[in-house]
Amino acid sequence: MRSINLSRRSFLSGAAAASALGVMALSGCAPQAEPAKEVAETGTAPKEVVETIDTDLLIVGLGGSGLACAVQAALDDTNCLVIEKNAESGGNALGVEGMFAINSSMQKAAGIEEITPAEVIAAQMEMLQYRPNGAEWVEFCESSAANIDWCLEQGVEYNGTVDNYYTGLLHTFHWFKEGSCSKGYVPQMTKRAEELGVEVRYNTTANELILDDSGAVCGLYAIGQDGEILINAKAVILATGGFCGNPDIIKRQGWNTDDMVCLGLNGTGDGFNMATAVGAIDDLANASQSICPTIPAFPVTDYKADPYNPINGLGGIATGGPIMWVNETGDRFVREDTTSVMAPSSASIATKRNAATYCVFDQNIYDTFFGTTPEAQAMFEESITSDNGYSLYSSNDLADLAQHFDMDPENFKNAVARYNESCKAGADKDFLKDPSLLIPVEQPPFYIGRMSYVFYFATGGLKVDKFQRVWDIDKQPIPGLYAIGNEGNNHYASVYTINIPGTAFGHQVNSGRVAAQQAAKYINS
Ligand SMILES: Cc1cc2nc3c(=O)[nH]c(=O)nc-3n(C[C@H](O)[C@H](O)[C@H](O)COP(=O)(O)OP(=O)(O)OC[C@H]3O[C@@H](n4cnc5c(N)ncnc54)[C@H](O)[C@@H]3O)c2cc1C
Structure with missing residues (x-):
């Protein structure tokens, strides 16, 4: 079978091109920027802040899940800001080929017989030794057809083929236009976010979450092109892509990283590191990986x-x-x-x-x-x-x-x-x-x-609930903190299965939408 449609060379050159493009801020700024030089102190080191920004919702990362989240937040009129460390949107989603759904309008049009959630869930749970939270799978499967329609409404383009991705058990893989998210999803969703007035700060890297006295997340520090930025936010959603580009974390996950090649370079483990630094449970033991042996x-x-x-x-x-x-x-x-x-x-x-x-x-x-x-x-x-x-x-x-x-x-x-x-x-x-x-x-x-390995992507590391809230070591949600996409995916519990194709990206869309809606409720509560 073929697991991805992206050469390492094209992937790396894409990343290099991205960093050469410079700032591409979208129009229609929702939050109010307050340029004010001040010195703040939190956690580890004093900060020299060159700019302070206030927003209700801060989304960190504008890849596959961050795009869905930003569009959903904008549709719900949530005051939000997105920061993205690269010079353009997409992240590792630029290498994605398709996404999961059952009983979608496209499957019906293709004459694919009804697939029950129980078929999918049973296949997953057995392979995963009944370790994931099945309730999350139920919600995920039942939302999947609506997620395809929602993507179509936002302008996402598929090529019309729904299949089993070579070897999968069921025909659940909805191929994007030209077989690539870089053609059918990322440009369309980036444009949609722009139309809806989402402000995106590119070349801006989140590096430290801030808690208030009650233990709720109330913002973070980021590094922008001019220096340290303090972003005050009522809720923060980590859409940072996981830790597939961070050999140190992969090693902690149990892999021998000697000679390992990491392909998903955009997932640098920042979300995991930032969240665990403010008390999130380290769930690396249950994190899964898409990894292939090589010599x-x-x-x-x-x-x-x-x-x-x-x-x-x-x-x-x-x-x-x-x-x-x-x-x-x-x-x-x-x-x-x-x-x-x-x-x-x-x-x-x-x-x-x-x-x-x-x-x-x-x-x-x-x-x-x-x-x-x-x-x-x-x-x-x-x-x-x-x-x-x-x-x-x-x-x-x-x-x-x-x-x-x-x-x-x-x-x-x-x-x-x-x-x-x-x-x-x-x-x-x-x-x-x-x-x-x-x-x-x-x-x-x-x-x-x-043998060594090529590491494509990781899911999990943080423990989230079905509302994408990040849990602390007492298995309680950290108020105001959410994780989505690979960063907030506990669907696999150690083995990335691929027996039901496209579930990773299906989750990027679903978790992005769920977290935007849940965070809005939290902000307004
Ligand atoms: C090559 C490849 C092919 C894949 N193909 C498929 C497929 O066909 N179907 C499928 O279901 N799944 C696939 N996957 C798995 C998964 O769906 C993708 O990894 C997907 O891109 C994950 O989405 P995400 O939003 O979690 O991360 P990403 O899309 O990588 O987005 C994360 C974003 O966060 C940004 N970021 C990270 N840290 C920071 C920070 N500190 N501050 C600001 N921004 C930050 C990154 O720059 C990036 O833009 C594939 C994975 C890879 C690597």
Whole structure:
């Protein structure tokens, strides 16, 4: 399957272009700016404030969820300000392809049979070991058709295709125009926010929340182009995209980040860091990730041009299947075809608790499954030569293979022998891997690759309730603080499933709308 339609190169150049564009403030300013130099003090360090702004609602981040939130707030006549650290809107949503809904007008037009919320929820809950809050899924599913209609009303454009995104269980994936949020959602919603008079301050980065004496959030400090800004707000909504671009937080989530490539660079973990600094519960243990195994020796997968490359693509060497996986002690630890059972990004969860994970294969496996074209062979040869044994190594001797990566050679050889017995018996005696993928590792030269990861995005880290209110360590909402989008998504509880396609972005729209409405009620209460 293909999980994203964005090459790392195009993603990075998009981000660079964004930062080169400069300020693009929208017209129709709702809040009153009060330029006044003052010195304020909070929490950690004294601030030299060059500007103070008052608003009712402050939305931090103008990506997928921030756009939905800003438009909903404006439609409800809520006095609001948006700050965005980049020079333009979109964030990681620029790489998104489509969104979830059931029983939408588009599905009906396409003749797709009714899908009950219970079908979706049961599929999610079983895969997630019944850990998420099912009540949130009920509300999310039941709002999804209306969210599509609402997006259409705001001018969002889809390409008319609703499908199961290659491998999903149900036809819930509504593709944006030209298969990209950057064509069908971000420009349209940015324009809509502008029409509705939302003020956006670009190149402005939130960095510290402020609490009042009662413990309610009453604003934050941000860095603008001229220096520190104090923004007084009755409620703050964090739409900051999660922590997919922050290796330090990813490491705390339990991943080995050596050689990891982070693709969702706009999600720098600012929302998580700011919220936990004012008492939000650290829920990283339940955060989920979209992450795909790779081997550092190979080029990063070009998901736009060549997603299924047999060497470094989905279904390539690192992503499981006919190879053997071993951990740091040289032991096999999971069936390697978990990628057939779950999306590759979810399957790699099995490697999370290893100190190191390795792919092992022989010449026969390589020839049969990977080195199948001259281009693939050239990529492999070039990779193994330039890598010089750092992450990819070949030898005619299994013991040498193990010693190269500091594994006990006897234990490793025993593990290979045990695996080969399963292969020859046509039955995996340990993990019930699909017999058609049980290929013995017996024909030299042998190969071993040390696995790393490409990290696309994370959801969660903060705990929110169904009103998107951020909880403190006593599981009580912090008054005035909301999190939406990836930052406020507890739908998955450790595994990003993708078995029901598009639910992440479906949530960006839904949570943005819900939080805008809930914050308005709070502000007016
Ligand atoms: C490449 C890619 C493809 C994806 N494709 C899909 C898909 O097809 N379908 C799907 O359902 N999901 C998909 N996802 C998952 C998810 O829907 C996206 O990550 C989505 O963009 C998340 O929306 P968001 O609003 O949470 O974050 P973003 O869209 O990233 O927006 C966050 C915004 O906050 C800003 N920001 C961050 N920190 C600060 C700060 N301190 N101050 C001010 N601004 C700040 C950022 O600059 C950014 O603009 C994809 C993710 C990636 C990375």
